[in-house]
Amino acid sequence: MIWLMGAILFWAAAVWLNVWLARSRFRGTRAVRIFVPFLFGVTLLVLWEGLVRGLNVSPIILPPPTAIAARFAASTGVLWLDFVQTVVKGALSGYLIGCLAGFAIAILVDMSVFLQRGLLPIGNFVAALPIVGIAPILVKWYGFGWESKSAVVVVMVFFPMLINTVQGLRAAEPMQRDLMHTYAAGYWKTLLKLRLPAAMPFVFNGLKIATTLALIGAIVAEYFGSPIYGMGFRIQSEAGRLSLDMVWAEIAVAAIAGSVFYGVIALIEKGVTFWHPSQRG
Numbered sequence: 001m002i003w004l005m006g007a008i009l010f011w012a013a014a015v016w017l018n019v020w021l022a023r024s025r026f027r028g029t030r031a032v033r034i035f036v037p038f039l040f041g042v043t044l045l046v047l048w049e050g051l052v053r054g055l056n057v058s059p060i061i062l063p064p065p066t067a068i069a070a071r072f073a074a075s076t077g078v079l080w081l082d083f084v085q086t087v088v089k090g091a092l093s094g095y096l097i098g099c100l101a102g103f104a105i106a107i108l109v110d111m112s113v114f115l116q117r118g119l120l121p122i123g124n125f126v127a128a129l130p131i132v133g134i135a136p137i138l139v140k141w142y143g144f145g146w147e148s149k150s151a152v153v154v155v156m157v158f159f160p161m162l163i164n165t166v167q168g169l170r171a172a173e174p175m176q177r178d179l180m181h182t183y184a185a186g187y188w189k190t191l192l193k194l195r196l197p198a199a200m201p202f203v204f205n206g207l208k209i210a211t212t213l214a215l216i217g218a219i220v221a222e223y224f225g226s227p228i229y230g231m232g233f234r235i236q237s238e239a240g241r242l243s244l245d246m247v248w249a250e251i252a253v254a255a256i257a258g259s260v261f262y263g264v265i266a267l268i269e270k271g272v273t274f275w276h277p278s279q280r281g
Contacts (some may be wrong), residue, residue, distance in 0.1 A: 007050020013209040016045040046107050063245040071245040072252060078234070079253050088144035090218035093269035094153025099210055101154070102161030103203070109162070110169045110185070119167065123159040132155065135221040144225040153223040164209070169195050170204025204269035211261045215254060 002079040018039060021032050045065045051057070052064040059067060072079065109115040135152050142148035172195045181190075222232025231250050 002054075005050075005054070007047045007054065010046045010148055012051075014039055015134055062246060063248060066253065067245045068248040069147050072249040075246065075249060078229070079104065081229045082231045082234050082250065083253055083257065084198060085146060085221065085229050086149070086218050087225070089104045090149030090230075091153055091214040093146070093219065094150035094215040095210055097150065097159055097208060098154035098157035098214075099161045102206070103156045103165050104157075106162050106165035106169065107191075109166050116166075120163070123162055126155070131217055131220050135217075135222045139194075139221060139225045145228060148225070149221040149230075153214045153217040156213045156217040160209050160213065161203075161206040164202045164206030165199060168199025169193075172198040191236055200269075200273045204265065204273065207265050208262060208269075210260060215258045215261070216232070219254065251265060 018036055021036060025031075049064045049066060052062055078266050105119075109119055134155055138151045138155070139148040142151050169191075177190065177194070219232040219235070222230045225234055226233040227231065231254060235247050236252070238244075
């Protein structure tokens with residue numbers, strides 16, 4: 001009960017501090033904008049710890065954050081091997097191949113009315129297919145190594161990237177296109193000087209969507225066959241052994257990797273599309 005009361009008091013103090021910061025003259029500073037979500041995250045962890053320990057929840061059902069952190073620190077070697085297998089080999093390779101292929105095919109679709117009417121409807125159909133239906137097939141085709149996980153990721157990220165890029169290539173205003181035509185600019189010059197820059201917010205939207213899809217695809221694909229390491233394999237095997245602290249440690253690694261991956265793409269987007277209204281202020 002002491003744990004529960006302490007967690008509730010900490011939560012109340014954190015809420016008061018957040019409200020005070022929101023009303024203070026420091027509310028617009030960069031430090032406060034960073035500190036407020038950090039404090040919110042810490043508050044959730046403290047409340048989680050207090051509820052689990054105060055209500056005597058079994059670690060088989062939900063381990064406390066301190067137990068997860070201890071298992072994380074004791075298993076860094078295993079977690080690193082799983083991270084390399086799943087994220088670096090499977091997710092990152094599939095992400096690069098799928099996004100580059102989606103971008104290149106989008107240029108071809110933009111040049112061909114036949115592909116616009118034929119490929120895009122198929123792309124919308126394939127994008128709606130469940131991963132649990134695609135993954136077993138690709139694992140059978142490419143084997144239990146990281147190649148099959150990369151193939152699953154390629155399928156998952158290709159069509160969102162394709163659709164977003166095609167939509168972005170249509171973002172340029174007709175008056176802007178007419179102006180380029182007045183300057184006697186051909187297709188490729190218009191594409192490079194006008195349409196691709198205008199499409200960049202859409203392209204980066206596809207890239208950011210693909211970051212989460214790539215990690216999910218690589219982890220889920222490992223449920224259908226993998227070597228003796230990998231994040232999906234580890235989650236499945238440790239859950240079967242009721243070692244929930246290790247499962248949550250793997251989830252923490254996936255969350256950190258996904259957040260960093262998304263943040264890197266967002267930083268690149270900010271540098272490339274600095275002129276766009278969404279990046280101002």
